[in-house]
Amino acid sequence: xxxxxxxxxxxxxxxxxxxxxxxxxxxxxxxxxxxxxxxxxxxxxxxxxxxxxxxxxxxxxxxxxxxxxxxxxxxxxxxxxxxxxxxxxxxxxxxxxxxxxxxxxxxxxxxxxxxxxxxxxxxxxxxxxxxxxxxxxxxxxxxxxxxxxxxxxxxxxxxxxxxxxxxxxxxxxxxxxxxxxxxxxxxxxxxxxxxxxxxxxxxxxxxxxxxxxxxxxxxxxxxxxxxxxxxxxxxxxxxxxxxxxxxxxxxxxxxxxxxxxxxxxxxxxxxxxxxxxxxxxxxxxxxxxxxxxxxxxxxxxxxxxxxxxxxxxxxxxxxxxxxxxxxxxxxxxxxxxxxxxxxxxxxxxxxxxxxxxxxxxxxxxxxxxxxxxxxxxxxxxxxxxxxxxxxxxxxxxxxxxxxxxxxxxxxxxxxxxxxxxxxxxxxxxxxxxxxxxxxxxxxxxxxxxxxxxxxxxxxxxxxxxxxxxxxxxxxxxxxxxxxxxxxxxxxxxxxxxxxxxxxxxxxxxxxxxxxxxxxxxxxxxxxxxxxxxxxxxxxxxxxxxxxxxxxxxxxxxxxxxxxxxxxxxxxx
Numbered sequence: 001x002x003x004x005x006x007x008x009x010x011x012x013x014x015x016x017x018x019x020x021x022x023x024x025x026x027x028x029x030x031x032x033x034x035x036x037x038x039x040x041x042x043x044x045x046x047x048x049x050x051x052x053x054x055x056x057x058x059x060x061x062x063x064x065x066x067x068x069x070x071x072x073x074x075x076x077x078x079x080x081x082x083x084x085x086x087x088x089x090x091x092x093x094x095x096x097x098x099x100x101x102x103x104x105x106x107x108x109x110x111x112x113x114x115x116x117x118x119x120x121x122x123x124x125x126x127x128x129x130x131x132x133x134x135x136x137x138x139x140x141x142x143x144x145x146x147x148x149x150x151x152x153x154x155x156x157x158x159x160x161x162x163x164x165x166x167x168x169x170x171x172x173x174x175x176x177x178x179x180x181x182x183x184x185x186x187x188x189x190x191x192x193x194x195x196x197x198x199x200x201x202x203x204x205x206x207x208x209x210x211x212x213x214x215x216x217x218x219x220x221x222x223x224x225x226x227x228x229x230x231x232x233x234x235x236x237x238x239x240x241x242x243x244x245x246x247x248x249x250x251x252x253x254x255x256x257x258x259x260x261x262x263x264x265x266x267x268x269x270x271x272x273x274x275x276x277x278x279x280x281x282x283x284x285x286x287x288x289x290x291x292x293x294x295x296x297x298x299x300x301x302x303x304x305x306x307x308x309x310x311x312x313x314x315x316x317x318x319x320x321x322x323x324x325x326x327x328x329x330x331x332x333x334x335x336x337x338x339x340x341x342x343x344x345x346x347x348x349x350x351x352x353x354x355x356x357x358x359x360x361x362x363x364x365x366x367x368x369x370x371x372x373x374x375x376x377x378x379x380x381x382x383x384x385x386x387x388x389x390x391x392x393x394x395x396x397x398x399x400x401x402x403x404x405x406x407x408x409x410x411x412x413x414x415x416x417x418x419x420x421x422x423x424x425x426x427x428x429x430x431x432x433x434x435x436x437x438x439x440x441x442x443x444x445x446x447x448x449x450x451x452x453x454x455x456x457x458x459x460x461x462x463x464x465x466x467x468x469x470x471x472x473x474x475x476x477x478x479x480x481x482x483x484x485x486x487x488x489x490x491x492x493x494x495x496x497x498x499x500x501x502x503x504x505x506x507x508x509x510x511x512x513x514x515x516x517x518x519x520x521x522x523x524x525x526x527x528x529x530x531x532x533x534x535x536x537x538x539x540x541x542x543x544x545x546x547x548x549x550x551x552x553x554x555x556x557x558x559x560x561x562x563x564x565x566x567x568x569x570x571x572x
Contacts, residue, residue, distance in 0.1 A: 002044055004159060004235050006069055007037035009078055010062075015093045016081045018100040031057040035349065035530040037159065037502075042166065044070055056349030056530040086113045094474070095144040097137065105130065119145050140442075147476055154192040155237065156472050158502025158539050161186065163237060164196055174211060176204040179249050183256040187309045189542035191505040192472065195238035197256050205243035212241050248280050250294035255279035261314035262307075269302050269318070277302075310545040315513075329545045335537055335556045337366035339432060339463060340411065340497065340525025345390045346371035347379040349530045352390070352406065353397050358531045360403045365560050368432045369394060370409035370525075373421035376438050382410070384426050391429060405560050407431040411465060416440045418454025420461075427460035432567075434497070434525075436465035437478070445479035452480060456488045462567055463523045464489065466499040466506040474503070482511065486518035493566070495523040495555050498547075500540035501533075512547025521566075523555040 010033035014026040035056045036043060046052055047070050052063040069075050092103040092115065106112040109130055110121050118141065121127050128138040164182040171180045177200055181187070184197030202208050205227045213221045213229055222230040222238070229241045244252045255263060256279065270277035274285055281292025282301055291297040299306040304321035308329060311317040320326050341355055342348035350358075352369055359367040371390065372379035382390065391408045398406050409432040413421040420427070420435060427433050435455050443451065456464065467485070468477035489496055496515050499506045504527070507515065515522060524540035526533055544554055551557040558566060 002070060003036050003039055003042070003162065006043060006066055007033040009033075009069060009075055010036070010065075013078055013081065015091075015100075016085050018093065019085050019089055019103055020081075021100065028057065029062070031349070032062050035532065039532045041532070056532075089113055091115055092118055094148050095141060097140045097144055102132075105132070115145065115148075143476075147474065154194050156502040156505065157186070157189060157191055157193060157542070158500070158505075158536055160193040160196070160237070161539070163233075163235065167196065167198065167239065170215075171198070171200055171208075171212075174202075174208065176202050176207050178202060178246055181249075181253055183253055184258060187257045188259065188312055189310050189546060191508065191543065193237075195240060198239055198241045199249065199252050199256060200241065200243045201246045201249045202243050203245075208243050209241070212239070244279075247289075247293050249292075250296070250298060251277075251281040251292040252279050254295045254298055257309050257312060259313050262312040262318065265314055265318050266299075266302065269304075269322075273302065275301070308545065310542060311548065313546075327548055327550055330541060330549050330551050330554055330557065332538060332541050334551050334554070335364075335524065335541065336559060337364045337368070337556055338526050338528070338534060338537060339368045339407075339409070339523045339556065340370050340434060340465060340499070341367055341528040341534070342371050342379075342411075343369050343390070345369075345380075345382055345386060346376075347529060352393055353401075354531065355528075355534075356397060356401055356404050356406050358534055360401070362534060364404060366405040366407055366563070368407040368409040368434075370411045370432065370434045372438075373410055373412045375413040375415065375421045376411075379438075381413075381421075384422065387422070387426065388429070409434060411436055413438050414451060414455040416443075416451065418451040420455055420458055424458070424460060427458070430460070432462050433458075433460045434463045434465045435461050437469055441469050441475065441478050443478065445481065448478050449481040449484055453484060453488050456485075456492055456494055461492070461494055463495045463497055463525070465497045465525065466501075466504050466527070467496050468506050468508075468511070470504060470506050470508075472503040472505070477506070482514060483518075486515055486520050489515070489520045490518060493521075495521045498522055498524045498540045498543050499527050500524065500536040500538075500543075501527040502536070502539070505539070505543055507543070507547070509543055509546035512544060512549060516547065516549060516553050521555055522549060522553055 010029045014029040017026045047067060052058055052066050065075055065077060086107055089103055089107055092098050110126055112118050112121055122138050122142045127133050127141060128135045164186050168180050168182055171177055179201035181199045182196055183199055186193050186196060200208050209224060209229050213224050213231060217234045218231045219234045220232040222232060227243045231239050233239060267277045270282060276283045281289040282298050284290050291301045296306045305324055305326050307317045307321050307326060317326060343352045343355055344350060355367060372381040374381045374383050387410060394406045394408050408430050410430055411434045414435050414437050415421060470477035496507060498512060512522060524537060524544060526536050528534050
């Protein structure tokens with residue numbers, strides 16, 4: 001699956017063009033890259049069917065470049081423009097607070113061409129002496145480098161999941177395979193993934209090893225054994241493969257799913273009961289295997305419920321499982337609508353009607369079109385006039401489509417002083433008002449908290465989007481006083497968003513659990529900018545499950561009629 005590889009190439013092209021000061025083209029390549037990396041389908045399959053131009057943001061010229069990458073493994077255009085910028089200057093743009101102009105200035109004044117050059121210049125105090133930088137900028141750059149390095153070590157769940165599923169599918173097709181499972185942190189649906197732990201049940205382990213180590217997308221074989229192998233894929237992800245017997249598959253699944261802390265505690269409980277638990281099974285004092293084919297039978301022998309993989313973090317799930325009191329966390333099929341979708345009125349690629357029809361296909365009752373407000377210029381934010389025009393179009397489409405309700409919404413900027421980007425005359429005409437911080441992220445904790453609290457005091461606000469502003473690999477979460485945010489949200493009946501966008505995953509599972517403990521409701525939003533991203537709802541549900549959320553905690557599980565009651569609005 002070359003989706004991530006092609007997206008990476010287009011992001012690099014956009015970066016280089018930005019450094020060269022070229023307008024418009026970078027945005028086109030970045031839009032195509034964003035849509036390609038979020039697609040669940042294999043782009044090579046679309047190429048075979050001559051459907052590349054059906055991808056939002058991909059026109060004839062970009063489609064030809066995709067074809068060249070797929071057919072030759074490289075792109076001459078990228079090789080050409082790489083020679084036009086010194087060193088790895090485009091990599092500097094991945095560091096928070098460095099834009100094209102600053103990257104060029106750092107090169108021209110200090111000879112910075114690589115990330116190491118940048119780090120050395122910052123540590124030696126040279127950057128603070130340049131016009132437009134200063135000591136604070138220098139410290140921000142060092143912090144940005146640290147964030148970027150961490151981002152390269154792990155990848156977001158939304159990017160890892162399609163890769164894991166493709167690998168799972170390939171291995172399942174082998175005639176010598178009876179069961180396949182991607183375990184580890186991916187099975188627990190952690191927000192970021194380090195590597196992929198793959199389990200295969202087979203009577204022919206060496207044939208499985210031969211196949212995996214010879215796969216065309218394997219860049220390097222780290223180790224090869226009769227039942228264990230490790231490889232690095234072309235996209236840089238490490239895959240650790242283990243082949244076990246069918247009778248051991250449940251024990252191996254329990255062991256390699258983790259977490260480490262959960263595993264240690266279950267093994268301690270096994271020892272206390274006179275058993276020994278390992279990746280090969282559960283054994284009694286006579287070393288006789290008493291369970292191992294399924295996880296359920298192992299946990300049953302240990303006198304507890306089988307916790308869902310997302311809960312296995314040693315955060316109290318074992319104690320509740322022993323008392324048969326585990327929460328019934330939200331099922332993946334419980335969602336009835338999406339609260340955060342962008343249309344082509346702002347920076348989305350699909351029309352409102354196209355979004356609605358895709359949501360009908362997904363079985364939704366409703367969808368909220370929440371385009372950016374006027375201050376988000378990079379997102380083509382809507383003036384009041386354009387917003388009202390959009391609302392009229394929504395009303396017209398609602399009369400036409402009977403199987404879904406399109407909700408009139410907006411993602412309204414919280415300005416630096418806590419005021420909202422639209423006045424109340426506009427906000428009261430909307431079904432759902434989503435508020436969010438999109439600028440001035442570096443405020444002190446107290447100032448940022450007060451900014452958000454002031455916005456939450458507005459009577460028309462319904463949802464606080466991506467509450468911490470985190471953007472994985474580029475921007476850390478800004479600090480806010482969560483107890484005060486929770487208190488205000490509960491008081492004003494405002495939901496906090498679980499944003500599904502792969503680089504965001506905001507709220508975190510820890511904060512989701514804390515919100516629930518403080519009687520705060522949550523709303524899952526895909527933050528969709530292209531139709532395929534609607535399917536990332538699964539990522540938000542996974543995050544909710546890791547936060548111990550049940551159906552009653554998540555607004556998306558409510559019917560349209562129940563939504564009206566919750567928000568005290570007539571929206572049907």
